[in-house]
Amino acid sequence: METPGTLSLxxxxxxxxxxxxxxxxxxxxxxxxxxxxxxQNMVKDNLLKHWIKN
Known part of the structure; x- marks a missing residue:
């Protein structure tokens, strides 16, 4: 698995x-x-924050 700070091929x-x-x-x-x-990135962030809270 890739480390979070790197990109896959x-x-x-x-x-x-x-x-x-x-x-x-x-x-x-x-x-x-x-x-x-x-x-789109802000929407993604909002979704992640929502999922983490719930």
């Missing part, structure tokens, strides 16, 4: 693919994408 591959995709975005598209990622 599959995750590393996905990250490389994402890097290539992001390079093709305009600055406006990249900013919108970043904001959406942050929103």
């Amino acid at each position: 599959e995750q590393q591959f996905k990250l490389e693919v994402l890097q290539k995709e992001v390079k093709r975005l305009t600055q406006e598209q990249a900013q919108a994408y970043l904001i959406e990622l942050m929103r």
